[in-house]
Amino acid sequence: MMTVNEVSKIAGVSIRTLQYYDQIGLLKPAEYTESGYRLYDDTAMERLQQILLFRELEFPLKEIKDIVDNPDFDREKALDQQIELLTLKKEHLENLIAFAREIKTTGGRKMDFSVFDNSKIEEYAKKAKEEWGNTAAYKDFxxxxxxxxxEDEKQLWSDFMQLFAKLGEVKNDSPDSAAAQSIVKEIQNYISEHFYMCDNKILLGLGQAYASGGEFTENIDKAGGAGTGAFAFEAIKAYCK
Structure with a gap:
């Protein structure tokens, strides 16, 4: 765990900014001390990295929150998009630098304004935002x-993790056992009731996230014991067949 001061120094983000991110629900600490001090774990730091990458691309905070809170959020997909946008931004800056150097070297006028056109970057960014905000699952969410x-959100998440705690109790059984399959059905129904309509295709995608080693896996393994995330994916695969 890291304190807000440590996170501020490591990430180069002011303490006031981190406090604001907490207030708007963009970046919640992993927990608070009895004195009310914020503490951040690796999962929170991973989320902060995502936020800062989107900020580098000048995404508004509300849009960043919508993206990282999206039930369809895919970290690898987001990184691919960020890499593409940063590459486009890098090329744009390199063209501007080359243009400025040419003017300095020739000492003359160069009536060419095409180098200032950043529509390609804007178009790609717009497309990326639309992909995260226009899914049926997100609208349902x-x-x-x-x-x-x-408090409602906290209770919902706690109840959801209890289902994985139950799954952890049977993780030594076969993934296609009646007990495991019954719990998977409960998970699917819970998601559909409280978050968004979860068909088998969406459930299978979530199963991959549960075993991916990221935030989902950490929380699930914390609830059901080490290996629960991986077992959940195997049980979901069996269920979706």
Whole structure:
């Protein structure tokens, strides 16, 4: 765990900014001390990296929150998009530098304004934002989460993790056992009721995330014991067949 001061120094983000991110729900600490100090774990730091990459690309905070909170959020896909956008931005800056140097070297006028055109970057960024914000699952998620308080969200997440705690109790059984399959059905129903309609295709995609080694895996393994995330994926694959 790291304190807010340590995170501020490591990430180059002011303490006030981190406090603001917490207030708007963009970056919540892993926990708070009894004195109310913020503590951040590796999962929170991974999320901060995503936020800062999107900030480098000048995404508004609300849009960043919408993207990273999206139930379809795929870290690898986001990184691919960020790499592409950063590459386009790098090429744009290199063209501007070359243009300025040419003017300095020739000492003359160069009536060419095409080098200032960044429409390619804007178009790609627009497309990326639309991909995250226009999915049916996300629209369903927005509708079902409307009006929920932070306490409501906390309770929903706690109840959801209890299902993985149950799954952890049978993780030494076969993934296609009746007990495991029954719990997978409970997970699917819970997601559909409280978050968004979870068909088998979406469930299978979530199963991959549960075993990917990221934030989902850490939380699931914390609830059901080491290996629960991987077992959940195998049980989901069996269920979706």
């Amino acid at each position: 927005e509708k079902k989460s409307a009006g929920r308080t932070k």
